[in-house]
Amino acid sequence: MLDAERLAILTESAKYDVSCSSSGSKRANVKGGLGNASVGGICHSFTPDGRCISLLKILMSNDCQYDCEYCPNRRSADVKRASVTPDEICELVINFYKRNYIEGLFLSSAVFTSPNRTMELLTDTVIKLRKIYNFNGYIHLKGIPHADDALIMRAAKFVDRMSFNIELPSEKSLKLLAPQKTRESLILPMKKLSTALTYDKENKVRRGGVIPAGQTTQMIIGASPESDGQILRLTEALYRKMGLKRVYYSSYIPVVESPKLPTVGAGLLREHRLYQADWLIRFYGFDVSEIVGEGENLSPDYDPKCAWAMRNMHLFPVEINTAPLEMLLRVPGIGARGAQRILSARRFCALDFDNLAKMRIILKRAKHFITCKGKFYGSESGNAVKAALMLEGIKETREQLSMFSCSSVALSALSGEI
Amino acid sequence: MTYYLVDGSEDCFYTAVFDAYKNKDCIITSERDVQLGLGFEVFDVVTDENKAERVRAKINALDRGAAEDISLLLKSNASLKENVAFEYIKLIISNGGAVRAMQANPTVIEMTQIRTRVYGEAHKLKGFLRFMENADGVMYAPYSPDNDITDILAVHFAARFNGRPFVIHDIKRKIAAMYDGNEIVMTYAGDAEIYLSEYEDYFQNLWKQYYNSVNIASRPHEKQMRGYMPVRYWKFLPEKR
Numbered sequence: 001m002l003d004a005e006r007l008a009i010l011t012e013s014a015k016y017d018v019s020c021s022s023s024g025s026k027r028a029n030v031k032g033g034l035g036n037a038s039v040g041g042i043c044h045s046f047t048p049d050g051r052c053i054s055l056l057k058i059l060m061s062n063d064c065q066y067d068c069e070y071c072p073n074r075r076s077a078d079v080k081r082a083s084v085t086p087d088e089i090c091e092l093v094i095n096f097y098k099r100n101y102i103e104g105l106f107l108s109s110a111v112f113t114s115p116n117r118t119m120e121l122l123t124d125t126v127i128k129l130r131k132i133y134n135f136n137g138y139i140h141l142k143g144i145p146h147a148d149d150a151l152i153m154r155a156a157k158f159v160d161r162m163s164f165n166i167e168l169p170s171e172k173s174l175k176l177l178a179p180q181k182t183r184e185s186l187i188l189p190m191k192k193l194s195t196a197l198t199y200d201k202e203n204k205v206r207r208g209g210v211i212p213a214g215q216t217t218q219m220i221i222g223a224s225p226e227s228d229g230q231i232l233r234l235t236e237a238l239y240r241k242m243g244l245k246r247v248y249y250s251s252y253i254p255v256v257e258s259p260k261l262p263t264v265g266a267g268l269l270r271e272h273r274l275y276q277a278d279w280l281i282r283f284y285g286f287d288v289s290e291i292v293g294e295g296e297n298l299s300p301d302y303d304p305k306c307a308w309a310m311r312n313m314h315l316f317p318v319e320i321n322t323a324p325l326e327m328l329l330r331v332p333g334i335g336a337r338g339a340q341r342i343l344s345a346r347r348f349c350a351l352d353f354d355n356l357a358k359m360r361i362i363l364k365r366a367k368h369f370i371t372c373k374g375k376f377y378g379s380e381s382g383n384a385v386k387a388a389l390m391l392e393g394i395k396e397t398r399e400q401l402s403m404f405s406c407s408s409v410a411l412s413a414l415s416g417e418i
Numbered sequence: 419m420t421y422y423l424v425d426g427s428e429d430c431f432y433t434a435v436f437d438a439y440k441n442k443d444c445i446i447t448s449e450r451d452v453q454l455g456l457g458f459e460v461f462d463v464v465t466d467e468n469k470a471e472r473v474r475a476k477i478n479a480l481d482r483g484a485a486e487d488i489s490l491l492l493k494s495n496a497s498l499k500e501n502v503a504f505e506y507i508k509l510i511i512s513n514g515g516a517v518r519a520m521q522a523n524p525t526v527i528e529m530t531q532i533r534t535r536v537y538g539e540a541h542k543l544k545g546f547l548r549f550m551e552n553a554d555g556v557m558y559a560p561y562s563p564d565n566d567i568t569d570i571l572a573v574h575f576a577a578r579f580n581g582r583p584f585v586i587h588d589i590k591r592k593i594a595a596m597y598d599g600n601e602i603v604m605t606y607a608g609d610a611e612i613y614l615s616e617y618e619d620y621f622q623n624l625w626k627q628y629y630n631s632v633n634i635a636s637r638p639h640e641k642q643m644r645g646y647m648p649v650r651y652w653k654f655l656p657e658k659r
Contacts, residue, residue, distance in 0.1 A: 001620075004627040011631035029580050036578055043646065044545040045657060047633035050642030054545075057632060095621045096628075098557060098579070099549045137578075345521035355522040 002088045009082040013062040013073050014108055017165075017218065018248040022054040022103040022138045024213030025160035035097055035104070035137030037160060037213075042103050055106035055140060056096055060084060060121060064110035068167070068178040069258050070223055073110050077256075083112070086125035090133045097137055104138030104160070105129070111144060119147035123155040130158050138213075145185035152189050153196065153210070161213035161245070164190050166238075169231045173224030176260055190215060194242045214245040221274060222266020223252035228297040229288075232277055236288040239281060249274045273298040280304055283336050284329045306332045306389050309369060313382055316369040321350050323370075332389070333365035353377055365389060420444040421452055421460045424500060428492055431500055432470035434463040435507055446500040477507060481516035487529060490536045493566040502528050540567040544574050546651050549584060550622075551615040556583045558612055561654050562590035569595060572602045585610075622656045629657035 023041030043052035059073075061083035067075040089107065096102045107125060111118050122141060129135045139159040143152055156162055164186045168174045171183040193215055200209040217238065221231065231249075238244045251271035254263055277298060280286040284305070291304050299307045309316065309332050318327050320342060328339040338361045345351060345359060353372045356363060368378030368385045379385045420441055422434040426448045434446045454460065477484050484507070491503045505525045509517050520526045549557035557579070568588045572595035575584060579597070587594040587607055594607035652658035 002624070004624060007624060007627055008631045011628055015632045015634060029577055032581050034579065034582070038544070040541075042541070042545045045629065045655065046643040046647040047629065048640050048643055049634045049637040050639030050646075051634070052646065053629070053632060056628070092624070095617070096625060098551070098582075099621060099625070100545075100547050100559070100575075101625050101628075103545075341521045344519040348520045349522060351522055358524070358527060359521055 002084055002092055006082040006084060007058070007092075009080050010059045010062060010084060011057065013079075013110070014057045014059045014106070016072075016250070017057060017106070017108060017142075018250055019106070019140065019163065019216050019218065019246065020052055020054050020057070021216075021246070022140075024245060025138060027136055027138070027160060027212065029136045030134070033134040033136045034094065035135055037104070037136070037138045044100065044102055054103045055138065056093060056102045056104070057106040058084070058089065058092075058108075060089070060107065060109035060118075060125065061112045062110045063112045065113075066111050066178070066180045068181070069260050070177060070220060070252070070256065086121065086128050089125055090129045090135075093129060093137075094133055094135060097135070102137075104140070106140040106142075108142035109144070115144045115146040116148055116151060119144040119151045119155070123151055123158075126155060126158045140213075143189055145181050145189075147189075149189065149192055153192065156193060156196065156210040157208060159211060161216065162193060162211050163216040163218070165218045166234075167219060168224050169219055169221075169226040169234055170224065173226065177223060190217070190242055190244075194244075197243060214243065216246040216248065217244060218248040218250060220252050221249045221271055223261055227295050228270070228274060228277070229292045229294040231274065232281070232288045232292060233294065235278060236281055247278060249278075269300055270298075273300065273304060277304045280308075285326055286330075301390055303332070305330070306365065310382075310386060310389070313385075317371045317376055317378070318369065319374065320356065320370050320372050321346050331366050331369045333362050333369075338362070419458050421454075421458065422446045422463050423450070423452075423460060424448050424463050425465070426492075427465065428489060429467060429470040430463055430465040431488075431492060431503065432473040433466045434500070435473050435504055436466075436469035437461070437463060438504070439508075446504045447498070448500055449497060473507075477510060480510050480514065481518075483516065483518065484510055487518070487533055490533045491529065493570075494532045494536045495564050495566075496532050496535075499532060502532060536565045536567065539563055539565050540570045543567065543571060543651075546647065546655065547571060547575075547586065548654055548656060550612065551618050553613040553615055555615070556585065558585045558587065558610070559654075560587045560589050560610070561651075562588060564650075566591060566593075568593060569602070569604060571595070572597060572604075576602055626657050 021041050022037070023039065025037040026039045027037040029036040041054060043054050045053040047053060062073045062079070063081040063083060064073045064075055072079065089105070093105050097104070107122060109118050109122055122144070126139055126141055129139070140161045140163065141155055141159040143162050143164040145164065166186055167178050167181065174181060174183060193211060196210045197214065235247045238247055249271050251266045251268050252262070253265035254261060277291050280291060281288060290308060292298055298304055302310070309330065318331065325339060325343055328334055328342060329336065341359055342351065342361065345355070350373055353375065356372065368388065379388055420438070420443065422438050422444060424430040424434045424446060431446065438444045438446055474485065488503045488506070491499050502525070506529045509523070509525050517523065517526055521530070543561065543563055547559050547561055549559045552558055568586055571586055575586065576597050581599045583599050584597050585594055587610055592606060592608055594605055596603045596605060
């Protein structure tokens with residue numbers, strides 16, 4: 001059975017993978033089986049860094065053949081190495097799941113022996129977990145670049161979600177920092193999976209389909225010179241052309257001294273702004289061209305929605321009782337749920353400012369951009385609006401940063417992520 | 419003003435709705451320690467299944483989702499939950515159909531808030547409930563939730579643990595949901611004496627190790643942790659004890 005020391009090594013190595021979601025799948029249990037998936041996902045605990053634990057995040061091995069510049073497990077790094085067997089992982093998953101510690105497994109691995117051998121062992125493990133241990137909870141499997149398509153597609157039939165990490169926002173940077181990985185080795189399997197997903201959807205495949213919770217990916221921000229505009233164009237393509245569920249960003253922080261890596265981190269505010277823009281693309285009907293120009297970066301002072309609204313003041317204020325959903329979604333401070341609530345409530349009565357407050361619509365920012373029954377409650381001049389929003393922005397930014405407050409020494413543990 | 423005192427069960431509540439419906443000046447409550455003033459009268463409601471059924475049928479005819487809303491409201495620990503549910507029913511009847519979408523209406527706002535709190539806690543505890551394995555292989559989970567959500571959780575875990583017996587024990591309300599592998603039975607349960615499996619310690623320790631390892635210590639944000647996982651739930655979490 002697995003001992004605490006190996007568990008510690010393999011968890012420490014896996015924890016920089018940002019994804020922790022267990023949503024998107026509604027896998028049912030079978031008679032006598034253990035577990036099912038909850039479509040909204042369930043968090044089982046929270047660590048002192050504020051992140052949730054939903055899945056058992058673990059590597060099969062951290063003994064890597066590759067030498068990616070930014071990675072704590074790269075071949076040339078001097079770290080303790082460990083590995084586990086498929087059965088050890090299965091037993092741990094079953095026993096943690098039975099106690100309701102976890103929602104499922106997030107299995108990844110360093111590339112040992114060869115990509116195919118690694119992928120094979122990962123696949124064997126998830127198949128064992130499903131067939132021998134009869135486990136029907138959530139499984140997120142990391143794809144290994146350069147592994148055979150057949151192996152990847154076989155694994156995809158047994159897991160809920162798969163992810164290939166795109167690592168860096170451009171091919172040039174990938175070549176420089178992760179020389180053993182190529183753009184094709186990451187993009188081609190993602191395309192294959194995306195095609196298989198589309199096939200399942202079009203043919204209404206219910207059982208035995210591939211990755212019901214879709215694909216995600218992750219990239220490091222700030223280790224290479226790409227602008228936010230470039231990054232978000234890539235993101236948009238991944239969502240709209242490849243049908244990805246999530247793109248995760250991880251802000252680069254120097255942990256390894258290398259002439260190829262910058263000596264200063266990207267800052268966590270940048271990561272935060274990218275996530276905000278990401279949400280606008282996915283849930284608010286924005287095109288990336290409206291958010292930021294190709295060579296530009298997002299403004300650190302305002303969130304991207306505010307920034308867009310201030311560039312487009314001629315479209316505001318909008319009347320809350322008549323504005324279409326697309327426009328409500330573009331009002332700074334009104335979220336997707338708030339917009340739906342307004343839409344639903346105004347079918348029954350005309351809403352005034354007081355109604356909105358009682359419905360818990362946050363009006364601090366929104367008041368500058370809306371009218372209620374023709375009445376306006378915001379600041380009249382564009383400059384006053386800017387000043388007010390700037391103040392809000394600073395407050396928000398401070399809070400955001402205090403959540404990452406740490407000394408530079410401590411920061412070193414936060415690598416550029418795997 | 420008339421107080422209709424109910425015993426906390428759904429049937430009793432619906433009976434009270436039947437009795438109180440025409441009374442313009444009344445409150446339905448399960449709180450026993452109400453302060454009475456001059457001109458107040460108290461009416462102890464005795465469950466009448468016939469009356470309860472008639473109210474249910476009426477509500478179901480108007481809005482098929484309302485019974486679930488009310489069921490969730492009645493599990494709440496909010497002091498005026500019965501009355502909010504009563505107002506909600508009156509609104510459905512006067513409107514002649516579902517009112518859930520009237521999101522600016524004060525009764526609907528109140529209903530939605532209480533419902534969200536109950537449902538939200540049930541969702542949270544689907545994650546935070548911790549089972550221990552006893553010597554016979556039965557999984558046992560003690561907890562003390564704010565709202566009375568044991569039956570909601572039991573249904574969730576019965577689907578997951580298909581065929582494996584478990585007990586979910588609300589030690590504050592002294593009730594338990596027992597699942598024998600086939601069906602769920604709700605029962606009174608005072609103190610429980612548990613003999614743990616010999617492996618229990620081993621897995622609890624591994625879990626604690628995992629919890630400590632997966633944390634990124636250099637990125638502290640305890641405030642967020644406490645926000646998502648309130649301290650009152652910690653005493654049942656091995657990783658936080």
